[in-house]
Amino acid sequence: MGYYVELVEMDCDIEEEQYKEALDCFTKLMAPNLFWDWGGTNSKEIRYSWVNTSRCTEILLSETLTEEEKIIDLFQEWGYGFSRHLLREGGGLVSRPPPSLDTPPYCGKPFLSLEAKEFEKWGDDEILWEALAPAIKDQSKIRFKGEEHYAFWQYRFSEGKVIQSRGVVDWGD
Numbered sequence: 001m002g003y004y005v006e007l008v009e010m011d012c013d014i015e016e017e018q019y020k021e022a023l024d025c026f027t028k029l030m031a032p033n034l035f036w037d038w039g040g041t042n043s044k045e046i047r048y049s050w051v052n053t054s055r056c057t058e059i060l061l062s063e064t065l066t067e068e069e070k071i072i073d074l075f076q077e078w079g080y081g082f083s084r085h086l087l088r089e090g091g092g093l094v095s096r097p098p099p100s101l102d103t104p105p106y107c108g109k110p111f112l113s114l115e116a117k118e119f120e121k122w123g124d125d126e127i128l129w130e131a132l133a134p135a136i137k138d139q140s141k142i143r144f145k146g147e148e149h150y151a152f153w154q155y156r157f158s159e160g161k162v163i164q165s166r167g168v169v170d171w172g173d
Contacts, residue, residue, distance in 0.1 A: 002049075002050070002121035002122070002123075003121065003122040003146065003147060004120045004121060004122070004146075004147035005117065005120060005121070005122045005125075005144045005145065005146055005147065006117070006120070006144065006145045007114075007116065007117035007142065007143075007144060008143050008144060008145045008152075009141070009142070009143035009154075010114045010115070010141075010142050010143070011114075011140055011141050011142075012113065012114035012136060012137075012140040012141065012142050012157070013111050013112065013113045013114075013136070013137040013140055014071065014082070014111060014112045014113075014135055014136060014137065015111045015137055016068075016110045016111055018135045018136075018137070019067040019068060019071060019112075019135075020067065021134055021135040022067075022071050022132060022135035023060070023067055023070060023071065024135075025131050025132045025133075025134060025135050026056070026060060026070075026071075026074050026131075026132070027060055028131060029127070029128070029131045029132075030046065030053065030056050030057055030060060031046075032045065032046040048078075048123060048124040048127065048128075049121075049123030049124050050079060050121050050123035050124075051077055051078055051079075051123060051124070052077055055077050056074055056077050059073045059074050059077070060074070068084060068110070068112065071112060072084070072112065075114075078123075078125070078128050079117055079120075079121075079123075079125075080114060080116070080117055081114070081115045081116040081117075082112045082113065082114055082115060083112065083113055083115045084110060084111075084112055085110070085111055085112070085113050111137075114142065117144075122144075122146075126164070129142070129155050129162050130162050133157055133160055133161050133162040134160040136157040136162075137157070138157060138158055138159065139156070139157070139158065140156070140157040141154055141155065141156045141157070142154060142155045143167070150169060151166075152166065152167030152168070152169070153165065153166050153167060154167060
């Protein structure tokens with residue numbers, strides 16, 4: 001059961017300066033799990049489709065993971081793969097940063113980039129992207145195709161907001 005989707009185009013980044021903002025957004029998303037007094041049987045744990053919310057809570061509360069590792073792990077729990085990249089001084093991408101990032105030409109800024117949707121089912125992904133919009137780089141976009149192969153939609157990010165739009169196939173006949 002569930003609705004299957006395919007990630008057909010992605011240009012979605014979180015810059016290093018936004019890591020704290022991304023974690024704040026995830027914290028708000030998971031807030032009832034982080035701050036609820038668990039005494040008694042009246043559980044108010046929030047749950048999202050296809051997401052291990054307990055694991056997300058563990059990640060957010062971890063004292064051993066870096067901000068970057070937390071973000072990557074949290075997105076993985078939501079079914080998305082983010083990878084670390086580094087911009088070269090003067091432009092260009094470094095796929096495999098060398099051991100020392102403090103020397104030219106590698107003294108650029110690190111950022112995380114969406115690489116894949118690792119879990120093909122659509123759950124509460126809209127909630128995720130709306131919540132994380134303030135941390136996503138402006139002009140980022142993600143495009144999806146639905147299981148019936150004619151439903152297309154995209155999320156564009158601008159000024160801390162997400163804009164959803166539907167796509168159509170135009171055969172030009």
